[in-house]
Amino acid sequence: MAFAWKTAGITYNRYLAVAARTVRRSLKEGPRLQAERRGEMDLRFAKWQGGKQGDMKNLGEANEAAMAQVAKEQ
Incomplete structure (x- = not known):
């Protein structure tokens, strides 16, 4: 039996990001705000390529863009 995130065509990291966001959004107002602050990424x-560094990108924004792309394709 395959994992649901594999069948959906997403990586394990993206799966965890979606699950964490879902849990944070389900909390009551006070704890939700604290959890959202902990969930912010600053990576x-x-x-x-070819021994040269490309453009620096924010990991959180790149993950959101990739999740949006996957959702658009489905």
């Missing part, structure tokens, strides 16, 4: 990454 950056860059792809390297």
Whole structure:
């Protein structure tokens, strides 16, 4: 039996991001605000090709864009 996130065509990290966002949104107002602050990402990454670094991108924004793209394709 295949995992649901694999069948949906998303990575495990994206699956975890969606699950975490769902749990945060289900909380009451006070705890929800605290959990949303903890869920903010401030990580950056860059792809390297041919020994040269590409543009730096925010990991959170890149994940959101990728999830939106997957949702659009379905």
